[in-house]
Amino acid sequence: MSVKVLVAVAGVRWPPAMYVIGDSTLDVGNNYYLPGSDVPRANRPYYGPMASTSPAGFPPGAKSMGFLSSPPPYLSLLALNSSLLLAPAALTIGVSYASADAGILDSTNAGKCIPLSKQVEYFNATRAQMVAAVGSDAVDDLLSKSVILCGVGSNDLFVFAAAEQSRNRSAAGQQSDAAALFADLISNYSATITELYALGARKFAIINVGLVGCVPAVRVLDASGACADGLNQLAAAFDDALRSLLASLAPRLPGLVYSLADSLGLTETTFADPQASGYTDIAGACCGSGRLLAEADCLRNSTICTSREERDQHVFWDRYHPAQRACFLTAQAFYNGPPQYTTPINFMQLAQSR
Numbered sequence: 001m002s003v004k005v006l007v008a009v010a011g012v013r014w015p016p017a018m019y020v021i022g023d024s025t026l027d028v029g030n031n032y033y034l035p036g037s038d039v040p041r042a043n044r045p046y047y048g049p050m051a052s053t054s055p056a057g058f059p060p061g062a063k064s065m066g067f068l069s070s071p072p073p074y075l076s077l078l079a080l081n082s083s084l085l086l087a088p089a090a091l092t093i094g095v096s097y098a099s100a101d102a103g104i105l106d107s108t109n110a111g112k113c114i115p116l117s118k119q120v121e122y123f124n125a126t127r128a129q130m131v132a133a134v135g136s137d138a139v140d141d142l143l144s145k146s147v148i149l150c151g152v153g154s155n156d157l158f159v160f161a162a163a164e165q166s167r168n169r170s171a172a173g174q175q176s177d178a179a180a181l182f183a184d185l186i187s188n189y190s191a192t193i194t195e196l197y198a199l200g201a202r203k204f205a206i207i208n209v210g211l212v213g214c215v216p217a218v219r220v221l222d223a224s225g226a227c228a229d230g231l232n233q234l235a236a237a238f239d240d241a242l243r244s245l246l247a248s249l250a251p252r253l254p255g256l257v258y259s260l261a262d263s264l265g266l267t268e269t270t271f272a273d274p275q276a277s278g279y280t281d282i283a284g285a286c287c288g289s290g291r292l293l294a295e296a297d298c299l300r301n302s303t304i305c306t307s308r309e310e311r312d313q314h315v316f317w318d319r320y321h322p323a324q325r326a327c328f329l330t331a332q333a334f335y336n337g338p339p340q341y342t343t344p345i346n347f348m349q350l351a352q353s354r
Helices: 074-092 116-134 136-145 154-167 171-198 229-252 263-272 308-312 324-336 347-352
Strands: 018-022 094-096 147-151 203-207 257-261
Touching: 018 116, 074 094, 074 116, 094 116, 116 136, 116 171, 154 171, 154 229, 171 229, 203 229, 203 347, 229 257, 229 263, 257 324, 257 347, 263 324, 308 324, 324 347
Parallel strands: 018 094, 018 147, 147 203, 203 257
Antiparallel strands: none
């Protein structure tokens, strides 16, 4: 689920800036600037003009941490004028490098997104611009107090599961393939955090992979609309490996502080008792076409929930992404919600940490 935080805390801003890496759940417009007809973009009704997953009409941003809006997309700053806009934005609010369809692996949806490794390169380029503007000492101090927000991994699992299905592998073969995948994913994730740490980052807000087997695009493939248990098991196994990785990195990287948000656990709780969160539909999309409105993307001529009340009762906006209220509730849970959804501290405590 997305954590484009919607809860405003007036007059308070604990981190001086926030830098965002990840996939479509965090992309606020980078893909708009990528070439190619098959690049996933959301600069159309019924989304915000630049936001990837916000039906609200604008990127909600990280308002709970005191920002007025989400950090701007890196490629938009380059398109306008990097020398004049990139450094000021990076020094005052931060920058988003997130890209819809991106994965931890470079091979995931290659050519249609900005892979994680490239996003880190862009962060490094941003840092160089910041240093040129105010000097290395000031940048090191700012980055040490700022937050890196990261949410990525779902697309790697989607691509892997589709490939395994086409290969018709045995159970033993699938298990071996999954082990090799996790080794690659965790190795790349570790390299990403270590490189960002070497560049000065110290605070990491990390979102694990949710119940990817329960998104409408996957449910619609089952005659009864059930979740794909195998895909959810992959997500749970990856999340376990990610948790172990972060616990092992913290003692090896002095000063590193992190908050790991449990998207999978939150979604499991929500789906177990949807009415407790005000949901009447946890399976179908609010915008799309066909069964569960999940057989096609949300487009200008799609069927769409007609009222705010109906939208708020759906977990999913389109066939992959959560609706606005779901984003809001997720943000609350990760920022300062029940302790079982973040470890070892929540996002608010991370932002306030020294």
